[in-house]
Amino acid sequence: MTDFIAVLEEQLVTAHRERRPRRRPPIPWRGGAVVVAAAATVAAVIAVVIALASPGEHRAASPRPQPSPPQTTPVHPVPRTTVAVLNGTTVTGLARVASDALVANGFREGIVTNDTTNQQRQRTTIYYEPGYKEQAQTAAGCLDVGLDQVLPMDATARVAADRAPIAVFIGADKAK
Amino acid sequence: MEPDIDDDALLVAAVEDPDAFAQFYRRHVRGVLAYFRRRVPDAETAADLTAETFAAALEGRHRYAPDRGPALGWLYGIARRRLVGFQRRGRVERGARRRMGMARIELNDEMLERVEAIADAELAQIDVALAALPDDQSVAVRARVLEDRGYDEIAAAEQVSEPTARQRVSRGLAALRAHLRSQEP
Numbered sequence: 494m495t496d497f498i499a500v501l502e503e504q505l506v507t508a509h510r511e512r513r514p515r516r517r518p519p520i521p522w523r524g525g526a527v528v529v530a531a532a533a534t535v536a537a538v539i540a541v542v543i544a545l546a547s548p549g550e551h552r553a554a555s556p557r558p559q560p561s562p563p564q565t566t567p568v569h570p571v572p573r574t575t576v577a578v579l580n581g582t583t584v585t586g587l588a589r590v591a592s593d594a595l596v597a598n599g600f601r602e603g604i605v606t607n608d609t610t611n612q613q614r615q616r617t618t619i620y621y622e623p624g625y626k627e628q629a630q631t632a633a634g635c636l637d638v639g640l641d642q643v644l645p646m647d648a649t650a651r652v653a654a655d656r657a658p659i660a661v662f663i664g665a666d667k668a669k
Numbered sequence: 670m671e672p673d674i675d676d677d678a679l680l681v682a683a684v685e686d687p688d689a690f691a692q693f694y695r696r697h698v699r700g701v702l703a704y705f706r707r708r709v710p711d712a713e714t715a716a717d718l719t720a721e722t723f724a725a726a727l728e729g730r731h732r733y734a735p736d737r738g739p740a741l742g743w744l745y746g747i748a749r750r751r752l753v754g755f756q757r758r759g760r761v762e763r764g765a766r767r768r769m770g771m772a773r774i775e776l777n778d779e780m781l782e783r784v785e786a787i788a789d790a791e792l793a794q795i796d797v798a799l800a801a802l803p804d805d806q807s808v809a810v811r812a813r814v815l816e817d818r819g820y821d822e823i824a825a826a827e828q829v830s831e832p833t834a835r836q837r838v839s840r841g842l843a844a845l846r847a848h849l850r851s852q853e854p
Contacts, residue, residue, distance in 0.1 A: 497780050498698050498787070501720050502691055505727055508769040509687035573728075599768070 577603035577654035581614025584668040603657035614664040620650040622658040676740035706788035717761040724765035798848040806841030
């Protein structure tokens, strides 16, 4: 006999496994790894797909680099992960616009402020803590940022982002 | 036999661990089902509210803070809000399930009967277990969990301080939980 309690448990466990990747213990980021270069290549292809398509589901557990037909469904809701947004330009209001877009797509608002360390940033970049790559890529999709600009968190970004697991640094490309 | 980890620790572990969440769920799903069954007209609605409650708990599990109260109170707080929403709107919310990608479970007659049986058994057990508690704890737990009364209200009715009311509920629930677990097959 199918049992409501068993069915619900199965749904909950599946949702737990699928909706939020397990966090790994934080490890210091070391740049230049071959793996990242390969991932960036794949990510760049995905970025093209995302740029061509309307916002669509792209929980990239196993991203396929082949172009897919444009999708019309909204960006997949994600667990409410905090995202900090810092404006790395002198154009006011860019961080607020980006943060609002992220909140509208299910993210939790982190700090929204100016990047006092760099106001001449050219390209918008998204940093993520270990375990948050997939969600950072989703954020990139929300903001139309190329996945080659989705990078592991570094120490400077972490401090500026007030330790949010995902940090968006707005560049001049968003002022156009 | 599952390890005897307390609810609060279990819910903290459940932030990352699906098995911990499943264990927390198994411990309390019958109680939540009975809680709703006592308050809504049919078993289907009770099941629907139970599913939405646990989906919301799953979605918000990272927001649970043990220093702000017991996990069971947190869970029943979620349940209460779903119940109030249902009473106001006349329909069960589905937002948490939608966000978590969980489909509504369609219950056939057999499943509904089983839900009724579980709720009845749970309510009967709770009544027996409550009767076994010291009077002050029984009154406090009944008021808090079964009648949805606030700690301030319980404190005033029992002429004790609010921390004392909280302590009675907390101890009563712990005793109740121990009793109910000892009845498990």
